[in-house]
Amino acid sequence: MNKTAIIIPSRLNAQRLPNKPLKIINNKPMILHVYDAAKKSNAGEVFVASPDQKILDVVKNYGGKVIKTSQKHETGTDRVHEAFKDYLNYDMKIIVNLQGDMPNINPKAIKDLIVYMEKGNCDIGTLASEFKSGSEIEDPNIVKVLVKEKMRVGMFSEAQDFIRVKTNTKYIPYHHIGIYAFTNKALIRYVSLKRSKLELERKLEQLRAMESNMSIHVGYINTIPLSVDTKKDLAAIKKIMEKNA
Numbered sequence: 001m002n003k004t005a006i007i008i009p010s011r012l013n014a015q016r017l018p019n020k021p022l023k024i025i026n027n028k029p030m031i032l033h034v035y036d037a038a039k040k041s042n043a044g045e046v047f048v049a050s051p052d053q054k055i056l057d058v059v060k061n062y063g064g065k066v067i068k069t070s071q072k073h074e075t076g077t078d079r080v081h082e083a084f085k086d087y088l089n090y091d092m093k094i095i096v097n098l099q100g101d102m103p104n105i106n107p108k109a110i111k112d113l114i115v116y117m118e119k120g121n122c123d124i125g126t127l128a129s130e131f132k133s134g135s136e137i138e139d140p141n142i143v144k145v146l147v148k149e150k151m152r153v154g155m156f157s158e159a160q161d162f163i164r165v166k167t168n169t170k171y172i173p174y175h176h177i178g179i180y181a182f183t184n185k186a187l188i189r190y191v192s193l194k195r196s197k198l199e200l201e202r203k204l205e206q207l208r209a210m211e212s213n214m215s216i217h218v219g220y221i222n223t224i225p226l227s228v229d230t231k232k233d234l235a236a237i238k239k240i241m242e243k244n245a
Contacts, residue, residue: 003093004044004114007067007083008034009076010100012052016229021055021100023228025238030228031055033103033241035064040107043114044096049083074195075205077180081191084184094118095187099178104241105225113181113219116156122217123186124209126159128174129224136175140164141229143178143204146171151220159216162204174220178227180206186214 010021010031017023021031031048038046048059051071059066067083080097084090094117098110109127117125128145136142143164147157150172160171182190190209198207209216226237 003091004096005084005088005092005094006038006041006044006046006096006098006110007080008038008046008048008098008100009069009079010048010050010052010055011079012054014229017231017234020228020234021050022058023234025103025234026241029058030103031059031100032062032064034098034100034105035059035062037103037105037107038098038110041110041114042107043111044094047083047087048100049079051079077187077205078191081187084187090184090188093184095182095184097180097182099227101228102178102225103228103237104244105177105179106221106223109177109221109223109225110179112154112221113179116217116219117181117183120183121156122158122215123183124190124206124214124216125156125181126206126216126218127177127179127221128218129177129221131173131175132224137166137173143176144173145176145218146173147218148172151218153220153222156217156219159206159210159218161210162202162206164202164204174218175224176218177221177225190214 014020022029047065049067049069056066067087069079069082073079146161196208196211
């Protein structure tokens with residue numbers, strides 16, 4: 001049995017773009033584009049975890065595996081943990097939290113992250129890329145991960161911090177990509193921790209792990225999957241994916 005689970009947490013009540021997972025891109029709901037990318041990685045079992053029956057029905061009718069979860073979770077990682085605990089009975093070595101709003105993520109990026117996690121070098125793994133423009137560095141809606149050294153494709157480095165607003169620092173900022181791979185022990189420990197001061201201040205849940213001395217390694221990729229949070233983002237991703245279809 002494959003000991004890696006790729007779990008896509010998804011819900012309908014996003015504040016900025018309600019019903020986001022079911023928005024149509026290239027004649028297919030966004031959540032199914034993410035599901036397809038995860039399946040194409042050939043890196044583990046793929047599940048969509050959601051409290052919303054509409055999402056579960058769309059994925060199930062597509063032939064995908066679904067897990068119904070509670071409405072009460074504060075973060076996507078909490079939803080992933082419920083699926084890991086109650087449905088998978090803790091029987092996975094690596095658990096990937098793949099955001100359901102990145103329809104153009106490269107399957108190879110998912111695979112490469114999981115291959116790195118199998119080496120056992122860190123508690124949590126994630127990804128990053130270059131900024132497309134100088135304005136992105138200033139944009140507080142774009143999360144930056146800071147590392148000690150300049151990165152290249154295939155390289156992993158320990159994350160020093162995650163920020164939204166550019167600050168004077170000796171570390172090098174990269175465009176953070178919202179995918180997290182946990183060892184099973186790391187995920188269990190992470191959800192047992194209280195939400196931290198920096199996590200609440202910056203609204204970045206990965207800081208909970210860093211403030212508890214959990215190691216996060218970040219891998220560099222040369223593509224930037226667009227995270228869809230607004231109508232503007234949706235229009236942009238439709239344009240990109242229709243062009244590449």
